[in-house]
Each structure stands twice: as C-alpha cells, then as structure tokens.
Amino acid sequence: MIKDSGMARYALWRLLGLIPTLLIMITVAFFLMRVAPGGPFDSEMLLPPDIEANLNARYHMDEPLLQQYFRYLSQVAVLDFGPSIQYKDWTVNELIGQGMPVSLTIGLAAMVLAFILGTFLGITAALRKNTRVDYSLMGVAMLGISIPNFVIAPVLILLLAVYAGWLPAGGWDWSVASMVLPVVTLSLPVTAYIARLTRGSMIEVMHSNFIRCARAKGLPESLVIRRHALRPALLPVISFLGPATAGMISGSVVIERVFSIPGLGSYFVQGALNRDYTLVMGVVIFYGVLIILLNFIVDMIYAWLDPKVRYDE
Amino acid sequence: MTNKTDNPAIDPFEAALGVSDVKGRSLWQDAWHRLLKNRAAVYSAFIMAAMFLMIVFGPMVISWESDFTDWDFTSSPPSFGSGHWLGTDAVGRDLLVRTLEGGRISLMVGLVATIVSLLLGVSYGATAGYFGGAVDRIMMRIVDIIYALPFMFFVILLMVVFGRHILLIFVAIGAINWLDMARIVRGQTLGLKNTEFVEAAKACGVSDWDIIRRHITPNLLGVVIIYVTLTIPQVILIESFLSFLGLGVQEPMSSWGALVSDGAQDMESAPWTLIVPSVFLTMTLYCFNFIGDGLRDALDPKDHF
Numbered sequence: 141m142i143k144d145s146g147m148a149r150y151a152l153w154r155l156l157g158l159i160p161t162l163l164i165m166i167t168v169a170f171f172l173m174r175v176a177p178g179g180p181f182d183s184e185m186l187l188p189p190d191i192e193a194n195l196n197a198r199y200h201m202d203e204p205l206l207q208q209y210f211r212y213l214s215q216v217a218v219l220d221f222g223p224s225i226q227y228k229d230w231t232v233n234e235l236i237g238q239g240m241p242v243s244l245t246i247g248l249a250a251m252v253l254a255f256i257l258g259t260f261l262g263i264t265a266a267l268r269k270n271t272r273v274d275y276s277l278m279g280v281a282m283l284g285i286s287i288p289n290f291v292i293a294p295v296l297i298l299l300l301a302v303y304a305g306w307l308p309a310g311g312w313d314w315s316v317a318s319m320v321l322p323v324v325t326l327s328l329p330v331t332a333y334i335a336r337l338t339r340g341s342m343i344e345v346m347h348s349n350f351i352r353c354a355r356a357k358g359l360p361e362s363l364v365i366r367r368h369a370l371r372p373a374l375l376p377v378i379s380f381l382g383p384a385t386a387g388m389i390s391g392s393v394v395i396e397r398v399f400s401i402p403g404l405g406s407y408f409v410q411g412a413l414n415r416d417y418t419l420v421m422g423v424v425i426f427y428g429v430l431i432i433l434l435n436f437i438v439d440m441i442y443a444w445l446d447p448k449v450r451y452d453e
Numbered sequence: 454m455t456n457k458t459d460n461p462a463i464d465p466f467e468a469a470l471g472v473s474d475v476k477g478r479s480l481w482q483d484a485w486h487r488l489l490k491n492r493a494a495v496y497s498a499f500i501m502a503a504m505f506l507m508i509v510f511g512p513m514v515i516s517w518e519s520d521f522t523d524w525d526f527t528s529s530p531p532s533f534g535s536g537h538w539l540g541t542d543a544v545g546r547d548l549l550v551r552t553l554e555g556g557r558i559s560l561m562v563g564l565v566a567t568i569v570s571l572l573l574g575v576s577y578g579a580t581a582g583y584f585g586g587a588v589d590r591i592m593m594r595i596v597d598i599i600y601a602l603p604f605m606f607f608v609i610l611l612m613v614v615f616g617r618h619i620l621l622i623f624v625a626i627g628a629i630n631w632l633d634m635a636r637i638v639r640g641q642t643l644g645l646k647n648t649e650f651v652e653a654a655k656a657c658g659v660s661d662w663d664i665i666r667r668h669i670t671p672n673l674l675g676v677v678i679i680y681v682t683l684t685i686p687q688v689i690l691i692e693s694f695l696s697f698l699g700l701g702v703q704e705p706m707s708s709w710g711a712l713v714s715d716g717a718q719d720m721e722s723a724p725w726t727l728i729v730p731s732v733f734l735t736m737t738l739y740c741f742n743f744i745g746d747g748l749r750d751a752l753d754p755k756d757h758f
Contacts, residue, residue, distance in 0.1 A: 161598045172610050279493075282746075286738040288690055290697045290710070291731040294717035302721055390605030394697065398717070408606065409698060412613045424606050 151440060158432050165428045166216060166421075170209055173417050212421070221422035226414045232422035235407055240426075242312060243403035246395070247388050249319065250327035254384070258331040259377060262338025266373075267365070269343055278339065284332025289391050293325045293398040310399040322399045326391050330384050334377055342373040371445065378442050382435035389427055484675075487751040494747025497740035504737060508556040517547035519554045520705050531725055540725040542715065551707060552730050558708040559734070562622055563689040567681055569627025570688075574634025575677060579665050581635070582642025593639065600632050608691065612700045619702055626691050634680055641673050675752040682745035686738040693734060709734040 196202045200211060215222055221232035265277040300321065301309035308318050345351065346369060354364045393405035400406075404423055411419035488494060512519065522544045531540040531548075539549040581592040611625040645651065646669070654664050693710025695701035702708050707715075709730050716727030 164598055168607070169610065172607075172614050175614060282742055283735075283739060286686070286742050287735045288693060288713075288738070290694065290717075291713055291735060294713070294720055294727055295731065298720050298724060298727065386605075390694075393605065393609075394694065397698065409609070412609055415613075420610070424610075427606065 147443065154436055154439065158436065161432060162428065166213065166425060169421055169424045170212060173420060174205060216425065222418045224416055224419045226411065226416035226419060232418050235419060236404065236422055236426055239402060239404040239407050242401060243392055243405065246319065246322050246326060247392060249323045250388060253323060254327040254330035254334055258334025259338045259374065261335040263342055265335065266339045266342035266346065278336065281332040281335045284328050289325050289329060290394045290398065292328060293395060296321055296325060312401045322395050322401060326388055326395050330388060334380065337376050337380055338373065341376045342369065345369050345373045375442065375446055378438060378445060382438040385434045386431050389431065484751040488747055491747040491750060493743045497743040500736065501740045508553050508560060511553040512550055515550050517550045519546065519550045522546055539729050542726050548726060548729050552712060552733050555707045555709050555712050555730065556733060558702055558706060559689050559692060562692040563685040565623040566627040566630065566688040567684045569623060570631035570634055570684060571677065571681060574631035575638050575673065577631065578635035578638030579642050579669055579673065582639035583646055583665055583669060585643065596632050596635055608695065609700060612695060622692060622695065622701060626688050630684060630688060637676055637680060638673055641676050642669055645669055645672050679745060679749045679752055682741060682748055686741035690738060
C-alpha cells in the first residue's frame with residue numbers, strides 16, 4: 141500500500157526530528173540549573189570544607205561543567221536520572237516512579253472528561269447557534285477559560301469541602317472522593333476551550349457543500365450530523381489535544397500544590413526551590429518527552445483522520 | 454484615488470438617496486461598526502476602562518496605605534463602619550487598596566510582557582515569512598522546537614535562576630510568549646508578500662527592510678491588534694500563576710496572583726481575602742477575552758454566519 145508506506149516514512153521522519161528538540165531541552169535545562177546562584181548544599185549551617193568537597197565529589201560536581209554535561213547526557217541516554225540531592229537515599233527514577241501514577245491518573249481523567257464534555261457542549265451550542273442556549277453556553281465557556289485554576293481550586297474547596305463538607309479538602313488516597321475536585325478543576329479550562337473550538341468548527345462544517353449534499357439526498361438530520369459532520373468537526377479538537385496536554389501539565393503544578401497531592405508537579409516546585417538539580421532535570425525531561433510524544437501521536441491521529449493530509453511533501 | 458464627487462457611476466445613487474455626497478467607508482470603519490454591534494465586547498471595554506481608572510486613581514483617593522496594619526481590625530469582614538470597605542487581611546491591611554495596587558503590578562506585567570512578545574514575534578515572523586525558503590524553514594523549525602518545550606517549567610526555572618526581580622518577570626514571560634505571534638505574523642506575511650503593491654515596491658527598488666517596515670508591517674496591524682488583546686490576559690494569568698506559587702513578585706509588592714495565594718491560606722477564617730482579588734483577576738481576564746473575541750470578529754470577518 142502506497143499510503144501506508146508513506147505514512148510510515150512520515151512517522152519515522154517526525155520521530156527523528158524529535159531528537160534535536162530533546163537535546164536542546166536537556167541542554168537548556170542543564171545549564172540554566174547550573175548558572176543559578178546558590179547550590180544544593182547551601183544551608184543555614186556552613187558545612188566543613190572537606191564534607192562539602194566529599195558531597196560535591198559524590199554528585200560529580202567537582203568536575204568541569206562540560207564533563208558533567210556529557211556525563212549527564214550519557215546517563216539520560218540509558219534512562220538513568222541519577223540520585224536525588226534533596227531526598228537522600230532516593231534516586232530520581234524512584235521519585236518519578238512514585239509521582240507519575242498520581243499525576244497521570246489526574247491528567248488522564250481530566251482529559252477524558254474535558255474531551256467528552258467539551259465536544260458535547262460545543263456541538264449543542266453549534267446546533268442551536270445564535271439562540272439563548274448558544275449564548276449562555278459560550279458565556280459560561282468564556283468564564284471557564286478566564287477563571288484561572290488557582291482561583292477555581294480554593295473556591296471549590298471552600299464551597300464543597302469546607303462549607304458543605306461533601307468532599308475532602310485535599311490529600312490523595314486513590315479514592316474517587318479525593319479525585320473529584322482536582323480532576324474537575326484541572327479539566328475546566330480545557331473543557332471550555334474545547335467547547336468553543338468544537339462550536340466554531342461545527343458551524344463551519346454545517347455550512348459546507350457535502351452537508352448540503354447529505355441533506356439533499358434525504359438523510360435525517362441526526363444521521364447527517366453523526367455520519368458526516370462529526371468527524372471533520374472534531375479535527376481541530378484533535379490537534380488541540382497536544383497543547384492541551386502541555387497546559388494541563390503546567391496546571392497540575394498548581395492543582396497538586398493546592399490539593400496537596402504528591403505528584404510530579406509538587407516534586408518539581410520543591411526541587412526548583414531547593415536546587416535539587418537532578419530531580420528538576422528528571423521531571424523536566426520526563427514531561428518534555430511526554431509532551432513531545434503526545435504531540436507526535438496527535439499528529440498521527442490527525443493524519444489518519446484527515447484524508448487531506450499528505451505525507452509525501 | 455478616484456474622486457467621489459461628480460462621479461457618473463455614483464450620482465444616480467446619490468439622487469435616489471437624496472444626499473449630495475456618498476461617503477465611502479474604509480475597512481477600519483467597517484470593523485469599528487461591527488465591533489460596536491458586539492454588545493459583550495462593548496460592555497467589557499467599559500468595565501475595563503472603569504477598572505483601569507480605579508486601579509490608577511483608587512490608591513490615591515483611598516486614605517489607607519497598602520502597608521498600613523490596622524491592629525484594631527485584623528481579618529475584619531467588608532464593612533463601611535470600619536472604613537475598610539472590602540475588609541482587611543490577617544494583619545489588618547486594607548484589602549481594597551492592596552487589590553488595586555496588586556492590579557497595577559498585574560496590568561503592568563500584562564502590558565510590558567505583551568510588548569516584549571509583540572516586538573520579538575512581529576519582527577521574527579515578518580522576517581521569516583518575507584524571506585521564505587531556507588531562512589523561513591530554519592527560523593520556523595526553531596520556533597517549533599521551542600514550542601515543544603514544557604514552557605511553564607522553563608519560566609519557573611528562569612524565575613528560580615535569576616531571582617524574582619520584577620523586570621525579569623516581564624522578560625521571561627515575554628520571551629516565551631512570542632511564539633504564537635511569530636507564527637501568525639509569518640503566515641500573514643507569506644500571503645502579503647505576493648501582493649501587487651509589494652511587487653510594485655520591489656520594482657521601484659525599495660530595499661527588503663523598507664518593504665517589511667513600510668508595506669508588510671502596517672498590513673499586519675489587524676491581526677496584531679487581535680492578538681495583543683488576547684496575549685494580555687494570557688500574560689496576566691502566567692504572572693498570577695507564578696506569584697501564586699510564590700515565584701512571582703515579592704512582599705511588600707503584590708499582584709493579584711499573590712493576593713489570591715494569601716487569600717487561599719486563610720479562606721476558612723476570612724473568605725473575602727480570597728474572593729476579592731479573585732473577582733478582580735477573573736473579571737479582567739474575562740473582559741479582555743471578550744474584547745479580543747469581538748475584535749477578531751470585527752477585523753477578520755471571513756467566518757461570519
């Protein structure tokens with residue numbers, strides 16, 4: 141099949157293109173962290189010089205910077221992020237392994253919720269465009285985009301946890317109750333954005349010739365929408381999923397802090413403040429790879445859904 | 454330019470309408486009329502104007518200083534009796550004054566960082582789009598690479614590395630926010646570059662830079678205006694986000710994000726300290742988004758249904 145081989149070549153090409161992105165990301169993060177004033181062993185108490193020298197030697201920080209850089213690159217190449225500086229006895233791999241399931245669960249649940257709810261609301265608004273339903277849905281969606289999640293989160297805690305007492309105010313014990321607030325808060329802005337996006341593209345699709353044609357051949361409206369309008373209308377939403385993931389990941393930093401959830405985001409902020417070089421690098425690289433890979437997958441899905449995308453260019 | 458008076462093609466219409474002179478309407482006037490018809494955008498503009506005046510003049514008019522601690526009224530709820538209309542925080546500072554002064558910082562960050570990203574994005578995008586070919590490919594590839602980075606993490610790193618100086622907040626946010634602008638401007642420039650007036654300028658021997666400056670940039674104005682109104686709330690949001698995490702502006706300065714963060718700390722005993730700055734922040738973002746949307750519909754009417 142010509143198309144399949146073209147797609148495989150395109151995919152391979154795109155994958156190769158990811159390597160420079162990754163390299164640049166690692167390099168920038170590495171040197172940024174190292175030029176930061178203050179080191180990981182600064183504390184109120186001055187360390188005796190030989191102890192500090194020992195510590196530096198343990199983390200190879202007595203070597204020239206370039207040597208450290210290449211050492212780090214070769215470590216990352218075999219997926220070893222080294223020992224954490226702040227959490228003694230922990231490697232960064234272990235810390236990421238611990239935070240990741242929590243962060244991924246919240247992120248995935250929020251994404252699924254945002255996609256289903258967002259497209260549903262968007263289609264509803266589009267099919268009733270310029271009516272009161274449409275205006276109020278889009279007004280609410282704009283509000284969802286405008287209210288930052290660090291405002292929504294405390295307000296929801298105040299209303300639903302402190303005053304009403306229905307849900308726990310924070311913490312994480314893998315129970316559904318402890319997931320509801322973080323997931324809803326995280327998904328809200330994305331839901332709103334998807335709703336607006338879907339409405340716009342749905343309206344555009346409903347004006348296109350093939351919809352008129354489908355109607356002209358006597359299909360009932362529900363079939364016209366399901367069989368003909370839905371797929372092209374969802375294309376912009378699919379391509380938004382990449383940036384949406386990135387947005388959710390940075391949103392999760394706030395969410396994890398507000399709800400005191402032991403996820404990757406809270407490790408990152410703690411690590412950055414304490415100059416835990418290895419931990420910060422580990423989280424940045426992990427999330428970077430995640431975002432890049434998801435963008436790649438989204439592009440592939442898009443190419444598969446949209447017959448107009450060509451690979452041979 | 455054709456003279457509209459005494460034009461044989463227009464005269465019959467003038468006679469039918471009973472006017473002596475038909476006035477043409479420029480594209481900008483058309484856009485202005487469309488904008489005025491968008492009620493959400495107009496209301497938002499009025500609210501923003503009022504908010505702006507309050508933020509600029511409010512702290513001068515109100516008798517409380519933002520760092521004055523009124524020990525008789527710590528964590529007191531909003532009331533007219535105490536003189537603290539919107540209440541005080543845990544150490545007795547007047548919330549209204551603090552919120553208005555925080556607004557100065559937030560709006561200033563919004564404007565300055567937007568200008569930084571505007572300058573970077575427009576010059577970068579216009580250059581890439583105008584020269585095209587290999588230059589364009591390399592320049593846009595760089596944008597793609599930066600785009601794929603988990604950028605909030607880099608802003609946080611930048612703040613940690615270079616300390617929390619307010620100027621750095623402007624630069625850090627602006628320097629990261631220019632990517633969208635560059636992409637949009639590049640796309641527009643690619644279209645503009647093949648127009649007749651650019652060809653005419655080339656034929657006259659105008660230099661590349663003068664063409665970019667005199668002919669391309671003015672025609673990008675519409676897109677840029679739309680994008681600026683949408684960038685301002687985005688930037689305010691990022692700054693608030695950083696301040697909320699404790700990485701933005703530092704005491705005694707404060708911004709809306711820092712105030713929301715403080716308010717979230719004592720929301721159980723003093724919910725108004727959370728609600729007041731939240732309302733100001735959300736209102737501003739809401740209005741800017743509506744104005745940006747209105748401008749987009751007005752200036753770029755290709756998808757009007």
